[in-house]
Amino acid sequence: QGAMVSETDAQAKGLGYAADTTKVDAKKYPKHVATQNCANCQLYQGKAGEKAGGCPLFAGKQVTAIGWCSAHVNKA
Template identity: 55%
Template sequence: MKFSRRSFMLVTAGLASSLILERNVAAQTGPVLESDANAQALGYKTDASKVDHAKYANYQVGQACANCQFFQGKAGDATAPCTIFAGKQVNAKGWCSAYVKKA
């Protein structure tokens, strides 16, 4: 099969775009770090037992990412994407001030 210069350029551009998209998706699915600016703003902790009760008076024992409506995982998942953190992975035992109990 013979490629024209134009076909070659289109195929090359398409491949490059798909590789960049895959890399961006992989970067978004990384873990949320407590040091991330958004995580700090929301008081995210990877371990809910370490939440500052004085600063986050709305926190109640038993609240965790795993039973929050924004947690996108299944029961038993150790980590899963969270809609609050743009699909990044949160710890099921974690907590942040955006917590809303699953219905």
């Protein structure tokens, strides 16, 4: 397992990544809804029930299951 993505990483800042989807800045990301998180994002590679998993946008690192970023895509 890789290191966790930090919200202060340049890539994380660029994508508006938050480790907790409920803490996303609604003014900056008006389309964000709190029911969206990494665990229900199409790009998320973690297994169900795990607290963190990979994301291709953050190669070699892990995002939290309850995290979010502006590239979120609802799982079909």
